[in-house]
Amino acid sequence: MTALFALATAVLWGLADFGGGLVTRRIPALTVVVVSQVVAVVVLGAVVLGTGAWREAGPQLWFAVGAGLVGPVAMLSFYKALALGPMGVVSPLGSLGVVVPVAAGLILGERPGPGQFAGIAVAVVGIVLAGGPELRGAPVQRRAVVLTLVAAFGFGAVMALIAQASTTVTGLFLALFVQRVTNVAVGGGALWVQTRRGAPALPAGTGPRLLWGLLPALAFVGLADVAANGTYSVAAQNGPVTLAAVLSSLYPVITALAAFAVLKERLRPVQAAGAGLALAGTVLLAAG
Numbered sequence: 020m021t022a023l024f025a026l027a028t029a030v031l032w033g034l035a036d037f038g039g040g041l042v043t044r045r046i047p048a049l050t051v052v053v054v055s056q057v058v059a060v061v062v063l064g065a066v067v068l069g070t071g072a073w074r075e076a077g078p079q080l081w082f083a084v085g086a087g088l089v090g091p092v093a094m095l096s097f098y099k100a101l102a103l104g105p106m107g108v109v110s111p112l113g114s115l116g117v118v119v120p121v122a123a124g125l126i127l128g129e130r131p132g133p134g135q136f137a138g139i140a141v142a143v144v145g146i147v148l149a150g151g152p153e154l155r156g157a158p159v160q161r162r163a164v165v166l167t168l169v170a171a172f173g174f175g176a177v178m179a180l181i182a183q184a185s186t187t188v189t190g191l192f193l194a195l196f197v198q199r200v201t202n203v204a205v206g207g208g209a210l211w212v213q214t215r216r217g218a219p220a221l222p223a224g225t226g227p228r229l230l231w232g233l234l235p236a237l238a239f240v241g242l243a244d245v246a247a248n249g250t251y252s253v254a255a256q257n258g259p260v261t262l263a264a265v266l267s268s269l270y271p272v273i274t275a276l277a278a279f280a281v282l283k284e285r286l287r288p289v290q291a292a293g294a295g296l297a298l299a300g301t302v303l304l305a306a307g
Contacts, residue, residue, distance in 0.1 A: 033273020087201025093173020
């Protein structure tokens with residue numbers, strides 16, 4: 020069950036990143052983050068009311084608040100790093116966030132077998148290579164590297180925190196709702212500050228009509244991200260966190276495959292090799 024839900028997480032995160040990347044070509048990244056999370060809050064709010072999940076409120080929800088505080092910072096750092104580029108360096112470095120939940124699992128006493136340790140090593144190398152690291156070319160700005168590492172730590176911290184935020188299915192609904200409300204509060208505050216400084220929330224010459232037209236895509240991004248957090252939490256609660264974290268972090272492979280299928284982007288040899296290693300690592304983890 021852990022492997023199944025973790026792989027579902029990778030698919031959902033990969034597709035959410037792909038969709039978010041497409042939408043950010045039309046509107047600013049911060050607007051994408053806020054609007055997509057608002058949609059998620061509305062849907063999750065209805066689910067929480069319909070299932071009575073609000074009755075399970077407790078101290079564990081502080082983990083969800085923590086995830087909600089860290090998530091927007093990580094995402095915005097990642098987008099800024101991508102703007103500084105090169106993407107072939109930023110993307111694989113961002114996936115190194117898997118180290119955080121894996122380390123948390125080891126600290127909590129998990130001890131994968133030799134086959135699983137090998138699978139973790141092979142999968143992590145594959146994940147990095149799947150991003151298509153650029154081994155030659157212009158030097159990378161130090162700021163881009165710092166922002167990417169901040170994003171990686173943030174993504175990993177969210178994975179570790181959300182896994183501790185609930186113990187039941189209905190409790191998970193409530194935890195995800197609290198996380199998204201916090202996301203909207205943090206992201207909305209940042210968007211307000213940005214607009215006060217003169218940076219528009221939407222491209223010049225456009226208005227709510229553009230946002231309305233992109234709403235289905237924004238809803239998909241927000242809900243896919245929520246679902247991914249949910250499936251990851253289930254995976255981490257029903258099996259080793261180390262296994263769940265590594266398999267969930269295969270999402271860059273999914274994003275690359277989606278770009279190949281939809282945008283006809285060709286995979287570089289290093290990306291194809293990385294995808295193969297990631298899949299090989301998955302097999303080792305599942306067999307171990």
